[in-house]
Amino acid sequence: MYNFNFQSASSLDDAAAKLGAAEDGTVIAGGQTLLPVLKQRLANPSDVVDLSGIAELKGISAGADGVTIGAMVTHAEVAGSSDVPAALRALAEGIGDPQVRNRGTLGGSIANNDPAADYPAALLGLGATITTNQREIAADDFFTGLFETALNDGEIIKSVTFPNATKAAYAKFPSPASRYAMVGVFVAQAADGVRVAVTGATECAHRGPNLEAALSANWSPDAVDGVTIPVDRMNSDIHAGAEYRAHLVVVMAKRAVAAAG
16 A cells, blocks of 8 residues: 545535545445455555535435435445335445445445446436536436546545336346345336436446347336347356347346336
């Protein structure tokens, strides 16, 4: 680990100011990704700004149209909140292990945008809105590539608002070691139509237009049989090949629709 200046922020404005004044600063939320990266000397920030003391980044608020979850809310808090829809609670409960769930945060997960993370599928599947210290960003515009997002330098996630859905569920095929999604599929049926999001399969979570079309015509597990999943976009690594991941997309989509009812 390289030397760096550690600073605690008391508010979102304070965090932004500290980050802006740093030569090459970064923020830390739950630290589930940043700490291993620092320990392995894969990053060398001049300053690390701690967000854990900022009250406005915490809390869960349910309204008539959906639920807003603060960026510093942990996976365990999401999983245990009665204000959170069942599909989101189940997704959060399936992240990592108890230690990860008690430290990892919603904001940290989506800002990191690991290709196998679970939350990006939920944001895309429900058409969520990310609120930062600068603006609001639609989930469809947020995840831009491998570990890349639409966040600007110095931009900090404040909260995520998830609209209500008539039906929704998430199904994933987890790596036995890490519990990361080798493939995960989030399906949702709402007033504005059907949305399907896939994570773990490609370099970045994405919508599944072919699956959406099939389920819009017939909301049932059988509707996705025969849907073509482009193999050339699929990840291929020691855990699974591209063809296998393409197959898993259909399998997980069927399981998610069955779970959603």
